[in-house]
Amino acid sequence: MSVQVIPATAGHNITVGGSALASLISADFDSATPAAPAGGVNCTFAKDALDPTNISVHLAAGDVSNSVIRDGAALTLMGRSANSSGEIADIAAAAASGAVLRESGSTIGFGTIATAGIANNAVLYSKWQQLAGFSIAARAVTGTGDAADLTAGTNSVLGRVAGDLSFAQVATAQIADDAVTFSQLLHATAESKIMGRVEGSGAGPFGELVIGSGLDLSGDTLSATGGSGALNDLSDVTISTPSTGQFIRKSASDWVNVDIVEADISDLQSYLLDITSEPIGDLSDVTITAIASDEILKWNGSTWINNTLAEAGISAVGHTHLEADITDLQSYLLDITSEPLSDLSDVTITAIAANEIIKWTGSAWINNTLAEAGISATGHTHTQSEITDLTKTIIVDDEGSPVAGGPHSTLDFVGAGVTVTDGTGGVATITIPSGGGGDTVTINGVSLSGTDVDFDDATPAAPAGSKNVVWAKDTSDPDNVSASVEIASVKESINQTTHGFSVADVLRHNGTSFTESQADTAANSNAVGVVESVADANNFVIVYSGRINITSGFTAGVTHYLSTSTAGLLTTTDPGADAISNPILVALTVNDAIVTNQRGIQVNSGGAGAGQEQVVVLASPVATTSTSYVDITGLSFSVEANGIYEFECRLPYNVPNITDAIFFATNGPASPTYILGESQAGDLSSFFDEYDDTDIDYGPDSEIAGDNYGQMQGVFSNGANAGTLSMRFKSDVGNTTTILAGAVMKFRKLN
Secondary structure, eight states: OOOOOOOOOTTOOOEETTEEOOSSSOOEEEOOSSOOOTTOOOOEEEEOSSOTTOEEEEOOTTOSOTTTSOOOOTTEEEEOOSSSOOOOEEEEOOTTOOOEEEEETTEEEEEOOOGGGSOTTOSOGGGSOOOOTTEEEEOOSSSSOOOEEEEOOTTOEEEOSSSSOEEEOOOGGGSOTTOOOGGGSOOOSSSSEEEEOOTTSOSOOOEEEEOOTTEEEETTEEEEOSSSOOGGGSTTEEOOSOOTTOEEEEOSSSEEEEOOOGGGOTTHHHHHHOOTTOOGGGSTTEEOOSOOTTOEEEEOSSSEEEEOHHHHTOOOTTOOOOGGGOTTHHHHHHOOTTOOGGGSTTEEOOSOOTTOEEEEOSSOEEEEOTTTTTOOOTTOOOOGGGOTTOOOOBOOEETTEEOTTOSBSOOOOOSTTOEEEEOGGGOEEEEOOSSSTTOOOEETTEEOSSSOOEEEOOSSOOOTTOOOEEEEEOSSOTTOEEEEEOOSEEEEEEEOTTOOOOTTOEEEEOSSSEEEOOTTSTTTTOOOEEEEEEEETTEEEEEEEEEEEOSSOOOTTOEEEEOSSSTTOEESSOOOTTEEEOEEEEESSSSEEEEOOOOOEEEOSSOOOBTOEEEEEOOSOEEEOOSSOEEEEEEEEEEOTTOEEEEEEEEEEEESSTTOBEEEEEEOSSSOSEEEEEEEETTEEEEEEESSOOBOOBOOBOSSSEEEEEEEEEEEEOOSOOEEEEEEEEESSSSOEEEOTTOEEEEEEOO
């Protein structure tokens, strides 16, 4: 806003509300006429008594009404939410959120009340969630979590025997031993009762039993009545002159005392003959004395006694003998059955390998390869000079059928223009012109003299699995005829023992054999082709490039990639960031596709292969009041172990005061080789160089309040640890410092 000073000199009178300000005395003038517009505010003008050239305008206290203040957004309050002085702004609440205005984390805003925001003993029972009838609030299960209603059933108590907390009847395990007193047991219905279980009722709870005849309960003592209680006192027992060893046996009328004789035991003989579970020493003809492990029984002429092997005259396993002890030693030594060849005295075997032979050297038999022995293998070849009796024979076929009179020793070419030129290595070149001299080349009855014509050798048709040959004459040289074959794919039939492959498997070659490819490492992702068909466990057809046709399994119109998780598998999902992307084929239908077999490329989330520049743009501003470094979330990229990268960051930022400094830094994998470069904040710059550390300070005071511009650029050489290189910043005094949206990071891998 500009202010124009109008001097109050002669001829210059200033009038406000009809009153002149030309006099030198001070006066206040309320500009009430005309009145301020609706929603506006009247201003008060005053002349400076000391300097009549100055006029001031001001608002009186309470002159600004609510209607004059700017409109607020829906569900907002005006205030300062940050823990610092500055301009006020709207503090907004989300609709239907149930939030309250509170201070949390040094910031005022709408949200839920944290535990620290509630005073101790401030929440009344009436403020709690209501409980169900006959329930308590408890955590019934293991682990920390919310409480819930725990409802009590009829005649139940709260406890935990094993498992969760619950209301239940008291279990035996919940009662301590010797804790239940007699007074706590069920009271008897009358005196002279005892507790027990009625005979014949099976297992179950105790009940009251009646004391029968012959018993008497006096006080706390239960006694038998009716005499001394001798066995003979029983009514059905008759004892007469008992003696030691007798038994009670039921007679026709009473129980009587008797002796047991042999005739009374029906199975006595079989019992005596059954020695099961009896010790061997119980046998009448066995005498065991101080028995020890590994001893045997030996008959001494009258009884069996225990002996050691030595006492019994027996040799133990693994014993030795003298030569004189072996009666057939010579015949044994002369028998070499099952002995190795190398044990023979005149045979020397050294580093033997498959298919070797033994050859006499004049003093010993030694192992040789065929080449070392001067022997040619089956199927070997010879040069012409090595065949001393070679007869030169030429077999001449006419369209696959031998010419009569063969074999021949001479092939004579007759015709005008036919030439034979002797070449190197015994190869002769025969030239037959297609025009002139009466010699015309004819294919399928069509002459190639005259104009250029393509001839499709459709009759006879090509064998199954092969292609017809297309012939053409060269228009610029009628003596030349060419043949071509239209090939839709490059494929090969492979024989590999127990290959284990299926149709549509993606294969690579490991230098020895074919194996399934997988996009988990760069080496494993080097695919060479796709299996088109499998004949058996040892034979399959692989398509290296071009058209492939299978029964089904492709997704039409979609690029198929090599799987990162399953070897040999095709997937329609691009592995994407932080993975190897290897497009293998493009499907035309569910069973027809074109194998493109491209090289796998490592795709990093913010990373790049060597020479590829990547760009990351900060979508939203990142602010901090921290005086410790924080990440500029979104400005980072993945780095490989031992990778070298150049990077450049353009960083628009905002600070509230010109004395507020912003500091930039990086953070990445531990123990890098180095990080070198330059940073700039405002109009000041500094260089940085660090080794074995990526959390570095660089950045001066801003010099400009508000929006500023900074940048960082340099080279990062990583060590053995892969990870992420992140851009960081901090405020030096704790004021709000913001990296603005639109900040840009560019980076490129150099090796």
